[in-house]
Amino acid sequence: MAVEGIVIVGGGLAGATAAKTLRGEGFTGPVTLIAEESHHPYLRPPLSKDYLLGKAGDETLPVVPEGWYRENGVELRRGTPAAEIDAEARSVTLRDGTRLEYASLLLATGARPRTLPVPGSGLGGVSTFRTLGDSRRLRKSLSAGGLNVVMIGSGWIGMELAAAASAYGNTVTLLGLEEVPLAAAIGPELGGFFRSLHESKGIGFRLPASAAEITGHAGRVTGVVTNSGEILPADVVVVAVGVVPEVSLAEAAGITLQNGILTDASLRTSVPGIFAAGDVANALHPFTGQHHRSEHWSNALNAGKVAARSMLGQDAALDTVPYFYTDQFDVSMEYSGFPSLVSGPPTIRGSLAAREFLAFWQHDGKVVAGMSVNWPRSDKPQKVIKALIASRSTVPPEVLADPAVPLDQLLPAA
Ligand SMILES: Cc1cc2nc3c(=O)[nH]c(=O)nc-3n(C[C@H](O)[C@H](O)[C@H](O)COP(=O)(O)OP(=O)(O)OC[C@H]3O[C@@H](n4cnc5c(N)ncnc54)[C@H](O)[C@@H]3O)c2cc1C
Structure with a gap:
């Protein structure tokens, strides 16, 4: 193939992580990251938490240090949206008219906030x-x-x-x-x-x-x-x-859409040479055999890595147990699992009133999701929950709820 370059559209967590992974994997060909926003790629979770509260500064936001792109030969084009894909010619045209050819293209265009169609929604404030x-x-x-x-x-x-x-x-x-x-x-x-x-x-x-x-x-x-x-x-x-996945480029290019851009577990879209990752991608998950479109930080991070490896021809699949977290007042919550598999109320270990508890959701006796709220990190609750889910082992609810059973003893013997 004449062109060996990789073009990434979308300068968010998934796109920047893919660029970082390409270099980390030793890829020395051209990498161009097209970012519509004028900022260097940044993390969004702090925007509604510590950054908004003034407890975290600008230095906590970049996905990689700002100098990383230049130092690693990644061409970051900020403030320039991609306007069109020519899948036949394997090229992307930017809004400023620049045309870039690619061997592989990653769409990491994220999602846009839904607006409210009511009178007055355009008012100041x-x-x-x-x-x-x-x-x-x-x-x-x-x-x-x-x-x-x-x-x-x-x-x-x-x-x-x-x-x-x-x-x-x-x-x-x-x-x-x-x-x-x-x-x-x-x-x-x-x-x-x-x-x-x-x-x-x-x-x-x-x-x-x-x-x-x-x-x-x-x-x-x-x-x-x-x-x-x-x-x-x-x-x-x-x-x-809520948000809607940003699929306009993909749609115009004839890529199959279904609640976002439909991909296989290796994040390949329906069009050869084009991949999708992050909030925009509805990826087949090998654990459930279902497609999942996640709007969470860890998905964007893991998908960026997987997409990069797939574009390099490696055998990579997005098979991690989905994870997310939230911080509200003095409550820190983490959740791992597959909400689509949940079929009943959770089993609780600990105390909701004391704001320190675990919740386990099961399906057919198997743990399919679990949440930890202000639970001691020394117990590694999320590590145990993810391992429990991945093991597909059956655990009686009364054992899950019993504080006398150490968490790591919930796991099947190796
Ligand atoms: C306020 C906030 C708080 C959050 N908190 C949490 C949290 O606590 N825990 C958690 O797990 N997740 C959280 N998330 C979700 C998480 O941040 C997202 O899942 C993640 O940012 C998705 O990354 P992404 O790279 O797929 O997409 P995005 O971050 O949306 O990045 C996509 C980028 O692509 C750009 N783009 C779109 N179209 C084009 C184009 N044509 N050309 C060039 N660029 C384009 C967009 O401008 C955008 O910059 C939060 C999200 C928000 C907004």
Whole structure:
């Protein structure tokens, strides 16, 4: 093949990790990373947590140090979106007209926040939340405290932003379509745990409720009218109602889509030479035999590595147990597993009231997901949960719940 270069579209965690892995694996050919944003690739999880709270600075955000790209011969083109793929000619054209040929192309275009189609959503003080710029702007407006903040969306980002806004001394009300926040992800019992945590800090909930209209004066938001007609005063409104995978390039190139870009376990798309990774990819998982599209940090990290190895022709598969975490007030939660396999309520070890517990979800007696909340790290709870899931071993619920059984003894003997 005349062209041996690799082009990566999307300067997020998946794209930057793929570039790093290519060099780590000894690939010496040309690597170009196309980033729509003007920043060097950065991590998003701190944006709604310590960075927003002013407890972490800019230096904590880069995926790799800014000098890494130059030092490793990776051409990082910032502020230049890719506009078109010619799969036949194996080339990508950027919005500035530059045409790049590739031997392999990785699409790591992530996801975009869903917007709210209600009157007033364009008013000043109303925003979605995804980028470093969003976090900086929100920090600036929240940090003095004393504002009325309405959070629309009761998922992870809405709950984290509500916690941060409240920690700054603002009055926070959260609206969501679910009866219980986070119930779709972790079920009503544990969603209720997070709701109680937030209520104990003074956050008000309207559930289930939606925003019918956002009101304003002189171009700035003044309130949110709910579907029941209640008027919530608001100086700041954040719309955190989920994301949609950014598939426009892939769609125009005729790549098969299904809840994102459909890939096999090696992250190959339906078009030869084109791979997809991160939030945008709906990848076949060898453990379940189902496709999973994850919107979590560890998936972007692992998928970036796997895509790089696949593009180098190695036998690589995205077969890790999915993992994510959240920090809200003094609660640190980690979760590993396959929510799609969960079929009933969890077994709890520890105490929800004391905010220190483990939750295990089972299917046919096998552990398929597990969560740890403020659990001592010395017990390595996530390592045990992942190993339990991967072992497909059956454990009686009463044993999972029994604090007298050390965690590592839950694992089958080697
Ligand atoms: C505020 C926030 C908090 C989060 N917290 C957590 C957490 O606590 N735990 C957790 O597990 N996960 C968390 N996540 C999720 C995690 O950050 C994402 O799963 C991860 O960022 C996905 O990485 P990605 O590289 O696939 O996509 P992205 O990070 O979305 O990066 C994709 C990049 O591609 C760019 N792009 C799109 N189209 C083009 C184009 N045509 N040309 C060039 N560039 C393009 C986009 O501008 C973007 O910069 C959080 C996400 C957010 C937004």
